[in-house]
Amino acid sequence: MAKYMPEPFKIKMVEPLKMTTKEERIQKLKDANYNVFALKSDDIYIDLLTDSGTGAMSDTQWAAMITGDESYAGARGYQRIIDAVHDIFEYDFVQPVHQGRAAEQVLFPYYLSKDKVCISNMHFDTTRGHVGLLGAEPVDIVVPEASDTQNFAPFKGNMDVERFEAYIQEVGAERVGLVIMTITNNSAGGQPVSMANMKAVSEITKKYKLPLILDAARYAENAYFIKTREEGYADKSIIEITREMFSYAEAFTMSAKKDAIVNMGGLIGIKNNSEIYEKVKGLTIPYEGFVTYGGLAGRDLEALAVGLYEGLNVDFLKYRIGQVEYLGSLFKESNVPFQYPVGGHAVFIDAKVMLPHIPYYEFPAQALVCELYIEAGIRACDIGSYMLDVDRKTGEQLESEMEFTRLAIPRRVYTQAHFDIVAEALENIMKRASSIRGYEITWQPPVLRHFTAKLKPIIK
Numbered sequence: 001m002a003k004y005m006p007e008p009f010k011i012k013m014v015e016p017l018k019m020t021t022k023e024e025r026i027q028k029l030k031d032a033n034y035n036v037f038a039l040k041s042d043d044i045y046i047d048l049l050t051d052s053g054t055g056a057m058s059d060t061q062w063a064a065m066i067t068g069d070e071s072y073a074g075a076r077g078y079q080r081i082i083d084a085v086h087d088i089f090e091y092d093f094v095q096p097v098h099q100g101r102a103a104e105q106v107l108f109p110y111y112l113s114k115d116k117v118c119i120s121n122m123h124f125d126t127t128r129g130h131v132g133l134l135g136a137e138p139v140d141i142v143v144p145e146a147s148d149t150q151n152f153a154p155f156k157g158n159m160d161v162e163r164f165e166a167y168i169q170e171v172g173a174e175r176v177g178l179v180i181m182t183i184t185n186n187s188a189g190g191q192p193v194s195m196a197n198m199k200a201v202s203e204i205t206k207k208y209k210l211p212l213i214l215d216a217a218r219y220a221e222n223a224y225f226i227k228t229r230e231e232g233y234a235d236k237s238i239i240e241i242t243r244e245m246f247s248y249a250e251a252f253t254m255s256a257k258k259d260a261i262v263n264m265g266g267l268i269g270i271k272n273n274s275e276i277y278e279k280v281k282g283l284t285i286p287y288e289g290f291v292t293y294g295g296l297a298g299r300d301l302e303a304l305a306v307g308l309y310e311g312l313n314v315d316f317l318k319y320r321i322g323q324v325e326y327l328g329s330l331f332k333e334s335n336v337p338f339q340y341p342v343g344g345h346a347v348f349i350d351a352k353v354m355l356p357h358i359p360y361y362e363f364p365a366q367a368l369v370c371e372l373y374i375e376a377g378i379r380a381c382d383i384g385s386y387m388l389d390v391d392r393k394t395g396e397q398l399e400s401e402m403e404f405t406r407l408a409i410p411r412r413v414y415t416q417a418h419f420d421i422v423a424e425a426l427e428n429i430m431k432r433a434s435s436i437r438g439y440e441i442t443w444q445p446p447v448l449r450h451f452t453a454k455l456k457p458i459i460k
């Protein structure tokens with residue numbers, strides 16, 4: 001079993017949790033039509049729905065918020081963000097925005113238009129959405145190891161470099177509007193990208209004169225994985241590794257709700273191209289607000305400037321990644337099947353293996369989400385066939401390659417005992433796995449149904 005990495009902080013402020021009984025949870029889940037997005041967060045004991053915007057800020061971040069300057073133009077916080085981005089990423093231009101998808105909305109029109117192709121190691125769903133909104137086609141070219149959930153590979157988030165180059169030749173470089181490296185690779189389970197891979201991708205983009213940007217929500221976790229898994233980086237600091245990663249791209253988009261540990265915020269960084277920056281400023285003003293606040297309050301800018309550094313702290317990262325590894329190791333002990341190795345921000349339970357009697361069209365990963373809530377008040381998220389919408393043409397249920405129940409870990413929020421409860425809950429669920437039923441959908445919207453659909457258990 002992995003050792004639990006001790007917290008590099010102590011707790012100064014607490015948020016009480018309500019304890020509920022199993023009977024109450026059964027009723028609340030029924031009232032929510034078996035969709036955990038419809039539950040009140042007060043009725044949840046351990047909320048592992050997402051690690052986005054759910055982290056606990058430090059006293060230093062809260063202190064910075066009090067000093068926030070709420071001037072409409074030229075607020076102090078804007079300068080602090082610029083200084084932090086110069087220092088950490090060594091990029092010349094920065095545009096704050098309200099969250100990651102806003103960065104995509106503002107930056108992508110510079111690169112993409114109808115009939116262009118956007119290639120990535122894997123598009124995050126909002127990224128895919130913004131590529132599509134511009135009439136361009138998102139193409140994922142991740143390494144095949146990414147879909148092997150059982151065997152260790154250090155960098156399952158990598159781009160498949162050979163297929164990448166072959167694909168550019170196949171469609172023609174002039175059709176490729178943009179190349180995005182997502183670090184860590186969220187949709188592949190928070191799996192990291194190696195420096196060697198980043199370098200190789202950058203060389204190919206140079207060869208074909210293609211722009212390369214980073215989707216950098218988890219920049220610090222990725223740097224930590226490079227430090228601990230890639231040869232030649234053990235003695236480099238996290239900030240040095242971060243600078244090298246960012247040196248290969250010309251711009252980045254970032255959801256600051258992940259590694260920068262704020263509840264709301266995002267960034268666009270541009271290395272040295274003032275033409276891109278002018279275009280970004282032009283779109284920021286109508287969509288996000290004046291360039292010096294970009295959809296954020298002055299106090300948010302302050303907390304973000306501090307959080308960008310806190311995310312890089314090596315003791316914090318050791319604890320954070322250690323926490324996710326600890327949970328994985330508890331699962332291993334009780335034979336709960338999960339994607340191995342665990343990613344930086346989440347453990348993905350393999351519901352297809354755990355509940356083999358539930359077919360994809362009865363949503364095994366969602367069935368496990370419901371069981372986790374009933375068992376111990378834990379909220380998880382289906383990343384499987386339930387999350388996929390129906391085929392738009394035929395109306396038929398699509399089959400996801402994987403049926404994952406994702407347990408995403410908020411930063412600096414839960415303690416070892418909470419993780420022990422999660423592992424215990426899954427152990428208990430394993431014991432009654434064969435009696436767990438599948439679900440059917442009773443109502444669904446046309447797109448992105450998993451947020452609002454209604455379900456009910458199938459009684460056979």
Ligand SMILES: *Cc1c(COP(=O)(O)O)cnc(C)c1O
Nearest residue numbers: 099100101124126186215217255
């Ligand atoms: C969260 C995330 C986004 C979108 O960011 P939001 O802040 O949720 O809008 C984009 N890309 C990746 C890789 C993400 O994890």
